Each structure stands twice: as C-alpha cells, then as structure tokens.
Amino acid sequence: MQSWNEAQKRWSNPVVRVIAVSLLLFIAGCAGPLQGVLVPIAETDPDATEVSILVATTRAPSDNPGLLYSGERGAQIDFNDLVVSIPPDRNRTIGEIQWPKKMPPDPARDFATISAQQFHSVDEVKAWYQRNKSASGRVLLFVHGFNTRYEDAVYRFAQIAHDSNTDATPVLFTWPSRGSVFDYGYDKESTNYSRSALEMLLTGAVAVPEIKEITVLAHSMGTWLTVESLRQMAIRNGSIPSKIANVILASPDLDVDVFRQQIIDMGPNRPKITVFVSKDDRALTLSRRISGNIDRLGQIDINNPEYRAGLEAGGITVFDLSALKVRDGLNHSKFAESPEVVRLLGQRLIDGQEVTNQDVSLGTQLGASAMSLSNTFGSAAGAAVTAPIAILDPKSRDALNAQTRRFGQGIGAAGLTPNLSGTLPGANECNPRVSSCP
Secondary structure, three states: OOOHHHHHHHHHOHHHHHHHHHHHHHHHHHOOOOOOOOOOOOOOOOOOEEEEEEEEEEEEEOOOOOOOEEEEEEEEEEEEEEEEEEOOHHHOOOOOOOOOOOOOOOOOOOOEEEEEEEEOOHHHHHHHHHHHOOOOOEEEEEEOOOOOOHHHHHHHHHHHHHHHOOOOEEEEEEOOOOOOOOOHHHHHHHHHHOHHHHHHHHHHHHOOOOOOEEEEEEEOOHHHHHHHHHHHHHHHHOOOOOOEEEEEEEOOOOEHHHHHHHHHHHOOOOOEEEEEEOOOOHHHHHHHHHOOOOOEHHHOOOOOHHHHHHHHHOOOEEEEOOOOOOOOOOOOOHHHHOHHHHHHHHHHHOOOOOOOHHHHOHHHHHHHHHHHHOOOOOHHHHHHHHOOOEEEOHHHHHHHHHHHHHHOOOHHHHOOHHHHOOOOOOOOOOOOOOOOOO
16 A cells, blocks of 8 residues: 555646546536436327437447447447437526436426437338428438447437437537546547548448438547548548538547548548637546647637738638537537537538627627727727637628727737737748648
8 A cells, every 4th residue: 555655745746637637527527317218108298309310329229228339349230220219498498407316307497308210121211211301401410429338429419409400400429438537548549440431431421312411529538539531531532522511629638640641641632620619618627638748629718820821821611619608517518508519500500601700799899898898908909809609700800900900900910910910920821730731
C-alpha cells in the first residue's frame, strides 16, 4: 500500500489531477438515466409526438428486451425500427430528454418507446423508407459519441429530430459503446471496427433514387468514425458521392493534425463540413490529456490565426458555442441541448443553407448592445460581447463588419481585426497544419 507522501506526490502531478477531475465530471454527467426503457408501452398520450427512426447497428444483441442491444461488437449490421413517443411541448423544454424515473413511463411527461421492430431483410428496410421518406428527399444520419448505450443514442436522436423540426428522414447509426467512462480505449477501437459498416450504409443510401441529399450529424467520438468512413469511401471510389452533401461535426473528438490529413485524403470534392466547437468542453480536455496532449478539433480557439487560416482555406465553417450555457456540466452536448443550436440545425444546416451572424441573433442584438457600450468600449466590442454563437465564415464576417459601420466605426478600428474582420494573419497563405496546400 502506498504511503501518504507517495499519494500526495502523485496527486500533485497536474496531468493526474486533470484526468481524475475529468473522470469525476464524466461520471457525474452520465449518472442517473433509467436503463431498460425500450420495452414498448401499450398506448401514448394523445398530444405526444411519435418519431420513427431507422436504426442500423454493429452492436451485439442483448437478451434484455428493455435494452435490445449491448455494448459488445456484433458480427453483422442489424436494422431496427424504433418509434419513440415525446411528451407534449407544454410539458418539456427544447433540448431536454425526459427520461422515465420508473417503468412504465408516463408518456405525458416522459420519453417512451411505442414499438421496437427488427428487420430481417433489405425489403423490410426499403418498405420502412417508403413509409417515412420526406417530400424533400433528404436523410439525416446521426452517429453518436463515446459512452453511449443503445437506448441513449435512440432517445437523443429522437429528441434532435423532434426539436429541430427537420423534414429529413431520421436514420441512426449506433456503434458498440459500452456506456462506461472507463472504456475509452474500447469505444475508440469500436469506431474503427464499424468504419466499413457505416461506409456500406452510406453507399446503400446513395443508391436509393428517392434519396436526394444526405446530411451526416456526428457527435464526439462518432466524428472520428464518420470522417474515417468518408475518407475510406473517397480512397476506395476516387471521390465521395455528391448526395452526401453536408457533414456536421459536433464537439469532434478529433486530433487536429489527423483531421487535416483526413481532409486531404477526401480530395477536393468533399461534402460541406460544419464544425461545432466550445473552448469549455471538459470532456475533450480529458481526451486531449490521454491522446498525446494534441488539441482536439472540438475545443480549438477560432481566434487562433493558425487554425482560422487553415479552416478557412479548407472551406470549413465553424460555430463557436463557448458563450452558450446548457445543463450539461461537461459542455459536451451543446449542439443538442441548446434551443438556438437545435433550431439552427433544423431550419438551416441540415439542408445545407448558408448561415450568417444574423441567423444566430447577432443581427437583432448588435444595435442595442453597440449603443449601450459605445461610450466605453465602442460598437465592435458590443458586437463581440453579445454574439451568442461566433461564426468562422467569410460571409458572416463581412455582414458583421457592415453592421458595425452603421455606428461610424468598423471592427478594425476597435482593434479586433485579427478576430472578426478584415485580412486575417495567414488567411491567404498555405497552412499545412489544418488544411491541404495547393
């Protein structure tokens, strides 16, 4: 048994402290949800909303009917139809999953499972799509992150599909995660195990004539799986099919150096890529520590000229959510829990539309904030303070600068040129750290 002095010496190591505290935060953030919630109930509330999800999984089946699938690796891809009941809007807040506190759940106040059906043939999968296809021909494919049980993934995606109000057909790809904060290594290898399966799913979706456009929304460690599958597809076929139009990476647990190489390997004809980052993401702080102390893409500072230049050169749009406050103590799920971001997903990003600062409330807040702060900080400072979401996108910067000029002072005059407007340091230079070079 180690001595007290040895224990104190070990705890004084800053790396050990960060990992230990982060693990405690992980545990605190993930404890609580009732397990085994996938047993279907007889009927739902008349005012509840039902969301039907096609689920593709590489997990091994579970003997527990309330779980359906375990965190172990399966020998094949299974397909299921999960119908989730979501409580009436009057009884919930956008961004929340109302987990049942006991079984059976109360569908007036809890998420509940209406039906869970396994498909045994491709024809059954095709029939599901014909029943649930959107008029626009869009598909939204969600890939979850680390420490996620099967039912966690199903309920989270049901919440996103409902709260975003998207018309895209919802498809979930769930890979073998043991749902434990102590199985980071196992989960990471499970994403590698599932790369070809996700590529196969995307290839099959592209081949369906009625599907016109596919958006992939990936979270955390699921972004590694997504980007690797797309990279593999590009190498195998020479390019990524144009139907895979949009890729949204939320809190990406990606080494920034590896991401740069993955983008190069995809080639020039890659999907439009949007990234959600947050400097206060505590989960990614832990990932950074145990992954060689290399910055994670989901935690970068977009005001860093090196990263800005590379991301802009790569045509990648970045939304900085650092200023947003959510219930998640880890700040790792802002993309799903923030009402502003969920609405932005459904109204603009899933169908590939451009987004400017005006779309994230800056346009309506800029005038009042700038006038109230002009005596001490100037209009540009007011713009920086009020923006709930910062956007790294040339069109957004131009729009922001134009609005500040209405107050007789451009952003550059306030000393913020490197951050928000004008010519960025290195913007016209090749930056091999983050993007490909011509």
